[in-house]
Amino acid sequence: MKDLFRYVPGRSVIHRMNPVTKLLLTVVICVAAFITGNIFVLLGLLAADLAIGFIAGVPGKTLNILKGLMKIAIFLFVLQTLLYRDGTPLFWIITDKGLLTAATVVLRLVVVCMPLTLVLAVTRVSDLANALVQVLHVPYKYAFTVTTAIRFIPQFLEEMSDIMEAQTARGVAFDKARGLRKLGMILPLCAPLLITSVRRTELTAVAVEVRGFALRTPASGYRRYPFGLIDAAAMIVCAGMIVAAVMIR
């Protein structure tokens, strides 16, 4: 979780792509996955996800996300095959159509969940925000809200573990409890976490105000985000995916 949004520096094609193009790429993959019901097209989209991860130089992370999604995928697959009542029975209550539908649903889930996390791993959040403001003219306030939220995640996790350590030092045995009991122990920690978070947000508001937050315009950004050849190539790939998804349903 801590590393979920951590930027992995590099010079890969994906790194050098315009942040807006990267976002477009993820959106297109998701849209294509919902247009098509064809299992081969979905497999192709999954291959595209994996290709993004490997080209960007984060194969470990890619496989980790895949592994993380496996549990939910298997659960969903079993549930779907058991509940789907249409088609010819193969054995017990499992039907051929049931298997196919389950596979489609699960593949779609995996395909949709992967690209955003991968792209965020190789894009600096500030670049994403600045590009959205400059290129798509998203109001800066919204871009700032998103970047701040992402920036706060590791900080909150750090704070959470600080609070837990402080409690452990005073005899709360977090390490011995499991399941619901552990949840019961963690829930009361939300109050101190919430209080420190609200206070922190307040301080951040003051800090940005004294550094000219109110003066920022779309033209303020120092870095420029032009579209290049890589982006043109990515757009062609995007168009190809959409066409394939529409043609082969």
Place this chain on the structure above:
Amino acid sequence: MIDIQSLSFTYKDEEHPALRDVTLTVPDGGFLGIIGPAGAGKTTLVRAVSGVIPHHYRGDFYGSVSVDGMDTVDTPLTDLSRAVGMVFQDVDSQIVSTEVEDEILYGLENFGVPHSEIPERLDFALERVGIADLRGRSIASLSGGQRQKVAIASVIALRPKILVLDEPTGELDPVSSRQVFSLLSSLRKDFGITVIVVEQKIMLLCEFADRLAVMDQGAVVRQGATRDVLAGADELEALGVNCPRVTTLSQLLSKRLGRSMPVCVNLDEAETMARGLMA
């Protein structure tokens, strides 16, 4: 110039005033150190200088604060911020970016510094604070002390006329703390900026600040040239402010020997005094 006249301030929903009748002036190019026990109102005072009080923190505000000719009550906070750079005590809340370079860019971009001037400002801030090697790092990977330096660099890049720092060395080791103070001192010499620092490390204040203000329970109980304030070492100790050991020594000697001794604020002066006594 910073001119504070009979300033009293009570935070909204608080019973007791955080500042009581504070009158304080800092001339252009001055270096004021603020010291005092916890809860004395030091942070509230620097908030009032930067204009965050009364613009952000509400409450009962009496008296006047004038910064670089602007009355802080009448001037919008953004205009005040052009003149006053502020480094807050809680560094993590102050940092808005995920990367070091972006953090320094942030203020420069907002205040509309011409883009042609930005690379030079970036280099200037990073090098002056001595963190040029951290330029491409992510904030999350930095230690508390390194983050503190990034926060200082991000404010220095803006080249404010007045620099206000609330415990800027809280997370720093002794060597880095000294570096920060030498940096402030050199900026003051090179650009004539005014520096106000809340600091607990009295040795550093003695060496670098030319004026001291001692606070207790919301009031400034002593202020003046550093040496004059230290002359009242007994009073300071009573307030819980530790004086430099050389100062305590010179005071103790003057009491024991029954003759007035010069107030020592650093080791060299103490050595001269000791040699003089032995001769």
